[in-house]
Amino acid sequence: LGYGPPRGPADLRERIAERIARQEGYAASPDDVLVSGGNSQGLDLALTMLTGPGDIVLVESPTYALALQMLRDRPLEVAAVPMDANGIDVERLEGMVEALAAAGRKPRLLYTIPTFHNPTGVSLSPERRRVILELARRHALILIEDDAYREIAYEAAAPASLWATDPEAPVVRLGSFSKSLAPGLRVGWINARADLLERISAAGLLESGGCVTQFAASVVARALSGPGYDDHLHALRRSYASRRTALTAALRAHLPAGARFVEPAGGFFIWLTLPEGVTSARLLPVAEEHGVSFASGSRFSTDGDDGSVRLAFALLDEQTLAEGARRLGLALRNMPSPAH
Amino acid sequence: LGYGPPRGPADLRERIAERIARQEGYAASPDDVLVSGGNSQGLDLALTMLTGPGDIVLVESPTYALALQMLRDRPLEVAAVPMDANGIDVERLEGMVEALAAAGRKPRLLYTIPTFHNPTGVSLSPERRRVILELARRHALILIEDDAYREIAYEAAAPASLWATDPEAPVVRLGSFSKSLAPGLRVGWINARADLLERISAAGLLESGGCVTQFAASVVARALSGPGYDDHLHALRRSYASRRTALTAALRAHLPAGARFVEPAGGFFIWLTLPEGVTSARLLPVAEEHGVSFASGSRFSTDGDDGSVRLAFALLDEQTLAEGARRLGLALRNMPSPAH
Numbered sequence: 001l002g003y004g005p006p007r008g009p010a011d012l013r014e015r016i017a018e019r020i021a022r023q024e025g026y027a028a029s030p031d032d033v034l035v036s037g038g039n040s041q042g043l044d045l046a047l048t049m050l051t052g053p054g055d056i057v058l059v060e061s062p063t064y065a066l067a068l069q070m071l072r073d074r075p076l077e078v079a080a081v082p083m084d085a086n087g088i089d090v091e092r093l094e095g096m097v098e099a100l101a102a103a104g105r106k107p108r109l110l111y112t113i114p115t116f117h118n119p120t121g122v123s124l125s126p127e128r129r130r131v132i133l134e135l136a137r138r139h140a141l142i143l144i145e146d147d148a149y150r151e152i153a154y155e156a157a158a159p160a161s162l163w164a165t166d167p168e169a170p171v172v173r174l175g176s177f178s179k180s181l182a183p184g185l186r187v188g189w190i191n192a193r194a195d196l197l198e199r200i201s202a203a204g205l206l207e208s209g210g211c212v213t214q215f216a217a218s219v220v221a222r223a224l225s226g227p228g229y230d231d232h233l234h235a236l237r238r239s240y241a242s243r244r245t246a247l248t249a250a251l252r253a254h255l256p257a258g259a260r261f262v263e264p265a266g267g268f269f270i271w272l273t274l275p276e277g278v279t280s281a282r283l284l285p286v287a288e289e290h291g292v293s294f295a296s297g298s299r300f301s302t303d304g305d306d307g308s309v310r311l312a313f314a315l316l317d318e319q320t321l322a323e324g325a326r327r328l329g330l331a332l333r334n335m336p337s338p339a340h
Numbered sequence: 341l342g343y344g345p346p347r348g349p350a351d352l353r354e355r356i357a358e359r360i361a362r363q364e365g366y367a368a369s370p371d372d373v374l375v376s377g378g379n380s381q382g383l384d385l386a387l388t389m390l391t392g393p394g395d396i397v398l399v400e401s402p403t404y405a406l407a408l409q410m411l412r413d414r415p416l417e418v419a420a421v422p423m424d425a426n427g428i429d430v431e432r433l434e435g436m437v438e439a440l441a442a443a444g445r446k447p448r449l450l451y452t453i454p455t456f457h458n459p460t461g462v463s464l465s466p467e468r469r470r471v472i473l474e475l476a477r478r479h480a481l482i483l484i485e486d487d488a489y490r491e492i493a494y495e496a497a498a499p500a501s502l503w504a505t506d507p508e509a510p511v512v513r514l515g516s517f518s519k520s521l522a523p524g525l526r527v528g529w530i531n532a533r534a535d536l537l538e539r540i541s542a543a544g545l546l547e548s549g550g551c552v553t554q555f556a557a558s559v560v561a562r563a564l565s566g567p568g569y570d571d572h573l574h575a576l577r578r579s580y581a582s583r584r585t586a587l588t589a590a591l592r593a594h595l596p597a598g599a600r601f602v603e604p605a606g607g608f609f610i611w612l613t614l615p616e617g618v619t620s621a622r623l624l625p626v627a628e629e630h631g632v633s634f635a636s637g638s639r640f641s642t643d644g645d646d647g648s649v650r651l652a653f654a655l656l657d658e659q660t661l662a663e664g665a666r667r668l669g670l671a672l673r674n675m676p677s678p679a680h
Contacts, residue, residue, distance in 0.1 A: 001522035037377060040549035044388070053393035053415050069544030075393050075415075182341035184554050204409030209380035214524050215556040 004214045006206035008035025008189070012221035016175070016189050019224075023157070024164035028191065032167075034201055037213040038186040039148050039174040043067060043111070046144055046172050046190070047074055049200045055108040056100065060088050062271070062300035062308070064118045064146065067111055079107070080302035085262045087114055087124030090131045097139050109142035115158050116149035119300045119310035120271040121264030123159065133166045142196065145173040148188075149267040151180040151233055154241040158266060163191045172196055177220055179268070180233060185216040240268070246318035247311065247325060254329030268314040271297075278335060279306040286335055292327040344554045346546035348375025348529070352561035356515070356529050359564075363497070364504035368531065372507075374541055377553040378526040379488050379514040383407060383451070386484055386512050386530070387414055389540045395448040396440065400428050402611070402640035402648070404458045404486065407451055419447070420642035425602045427454055427464030430471045437479050449482035455498050456489035456607030459640045459650035463499065463605065473506045482536065485513040488528075489607040491520040491573055494581040498606060503531050512536055517560055519608070520573060525556040580608070586658035587651065587665055594669030608654040611637075618675060619646040626675055632667040 007013065013030035020028040036042035051057065053075040059068065061080035071078050081093045093110070100107055112132075114124035124132070136143050143162055150158045163173035176188035190200060211217060223229055247270060248263050258275030272294075274283065280296040287293060297308035313321055347353065353370035360368040376382035391397065393415040399408065401420035411418050421433045433450070440447055452472075454464035464472070476483050483502055490498045503513035516528035530540060551557060563569055587610060588603050598615030612634075614623065620636040627633060637648035651668075653661055 001524040003523045037552045038549045040545050041552050044545045048384070048388070048413055066544050066548035069547060071544075073388055073544050178549075183343045184341040184550070186549055186552050186554055204406050204411075204413050205380050205384045207409060208406035209378045209518075209526055210524070212377045212381050212526055212552055213556075214526055215559070216553075219555070 001215075003210045006203075006210055007033070007201055008211035009214060009217050009221055012187075012217050012224070013189075015221055015224040020164060020191070024160040026160070026164040026167060028164070032191050032194075032197070034190040034192075034197060035211050035213065035217045036174070036188045036190050038178050038183070038188045039146055039176045040066070040070065041186065041212060042174040042188050042190045043070055043144065043146070045203060045205065046174075046200055047071070047076075048205075049203050050142060050172070050196070051076060051108050056105060058093070058096065058107050058110040058141075059302065060112055060117070061302045061305075062119055062297065063111065063302070064113060065299040067146065068300075068302065071111070078302065081110075083117075083120065083122070085122055087117065087122055087128055088112060088132070090128045090135065093132070094135055097135065097141060101139070106139070107141060109144055110136075111144045111146065112162075113146045113148075114162060115147055116152060116264065116267030118149065118267065119269050119295070119297075120262070121267050121269045122262050122271075123265065126159065129159070129162060129165060133162060133169045133171075136171065137166075137169050140170060143169070143171045145171055147173050148176040148179055150175065152237065152240055152268065153266040154237060154244065155265060161191075163193075167191075168193060170196060172200070180236065181220065181223065181229070185213075185220060187213050187216050187220045240314055243313045243316065243318060243321055244270075247313045247321040250322040250325030251311075251328075254326045256329065256332050259332065268312055270311040270313065271308055272311055273308045275332065278332065280309045281306055283309070283331065283335065287328060287331040290327040290331040290334075292324045292331065294328075341555075343550045346543075346550055347373070347541055348551035349554060349557050349561055352527075352557050352564070353529075355561055355564040360504060360531070364500040366500070366504040366507060368504070372531050372534075372537070374530040374532075374537060375551050375553065375557045376514070376528045376530050378518050378523070378528045379486055379516045380406070380410065381526065381552060382514040382528050382530045383410055383484065383486070385543060385545065386514075386540055387411070387416070388545075389543050390482060390512070390536070391416055391448050396445060398433070398436065398447050398450040398481075399642065400452055400457070401642045401645075402459055402637065403451065403642070404453060405639040407486065408640075408642065411451070418642065421450070423457070423460065423462070425462055427457065427462055427468055428452060428472070430468045430475065433472070434475055437475065437481060441479070446479070447481060449484055450476075451484045451486065452502075453486045453488075454502060455487055456492060456604065458486075458489065458607065459609050459635070459637075459648075460602070460611040461604030461607050461609045462602050462611075466499065469499070469502060469505060473502060473509045473511075476511065477506075477509050480510060483509070483511045485511055487513050488516040488519055490515065492577065492580055492608065493606040494577060494584065495605060501531075503533075508533060510536060512540070520576065521560065521563065521569070525553075525560060527553050527556050527560045580654055583653045583656065583658060583661055584610075587653045587661040590662040590665030591651075591668075594666045596669065596672050599672065608652055610651040610653065611648055612651055613648045615672065618672065620649045621646055623649070623671060623675065627668060627671040630667040630671040630674075632664045632671065634668075
């Protein structure tokens, strides 16, 4: 209950390092770990310590809406890089970085969700992971890897994080217990190349108060000390995978032609691209009349693109999800024609 | 354990509002309260949401060393205002604000600890409280009132906070349970004029993860729901007051002429001004040879002034404190003469 070390309780840092070694094939030590108050607080801290006024920050589009808001709370310039079913478009990324360099500007960092992306559900392909790490090293572009959904992997284990794949590349990995244990605990962690972790750890915020989530972090350390956490994760993955399958099967049965999605291999979301000419803003009132709702795609977009919707299946049972898909299909078929 | 409201658990916000109404004479409502992860996190959040690059931030000198570090983690310009036994020198403050305004610059905020100041132990006088509130209103100067020591009041209750005295002035009050309950919980709160609290509450950090300290905050809410907390505070105050008295009595008995301090009416610290020509850097090794130590004054200073030391009495018993004062007196008498 007293002030603790700025990087968080030693026992939790040990448990996290052990899990990384077992799951990601990198022999992490507790010195590689800084306990955060969840990924939002980890991102906030990294932005304070690693960015300056006017810095260019790259993001995927679409991306996590509230990360965008956090970037916009600061004097940063946000630029978007498109993504597809294999994650961020690394050729476009490289083109942007080089065009900026040619104009005398250098993007400071890229905020990316390479594994079970929010909102699209896709993961960065192995080939692109190699490319992006090489690019980050070459251009000293810091990759902020938001890795909140790692433990929510279905048929296959999640790929190793960018950070664990190349701990000498400029990567800051944000790990979290919010999806795997409980969001209200506000406990996560940061791994980063040693010099970057050192810079983040030197924050006055941590020197002053210690780890911002010390009390809940000690609770999590205890929860991780036995086999119960892995048993819990197995049950979680089975349950979420079954929900994912129920929803995607029903979507295929009920959606009209032109609506498309990529079956996610992990995470909480399906990103549904609407038929040509339909926007989520026009669909939402009709969907709600049919008793179904979703998060509008424009919330996750940097340019207001509204041709997709995010479907979250984590909190609903299989029957409810199937019924939701049926209603969404009806709503799409019953859309009034756009005015000419 | 799920995500909660961005401003923190409703029950804790109610308990805090009730205590404010009872202690500070302002009928606060839960809408006046945002739960923070302690005053460091509250300050960090306020700086993110209320300052921009190049803003001038005023501080007292001396001031809390790690608040200075937090300000320096950001692209802010720090300027210091001197203080005396009655707190910040409000005439100098006004002069600085007006000189800056005349030069086309406007300080954004003042970080101040008006009650049981760290490191000096003094409190802002009632007259100066009126002046500083009027000045803040007139110049739209935001006062960040770090109020961490409020509950650690000895003979008399602490004066009402600047915020509770004038809730329409631009004040952001940082309240904390770190000194009254346990620092490791990392639970505090923010009160502010409604528009300022609204701006702080709109942080992407809070929208995204909710209250950063939700779990520990729920523990604190429970701790505050019975009479136990007030009983605990009474015992704390008695204990700390007795330690304060033991130390100040022993200092008066043992210190050589020229060493001066103001008897604190609350808080954890005595600010000892050393005899002419003695610096804490020169005194420290001699003191440590005598088996006593302290925090060097230069840590709290904005200009490196090293003529004072901070003595912290909260964690030591009366006998140990008296012995420490005796040794400090000996060390001061045994100082080698400065080189000529």
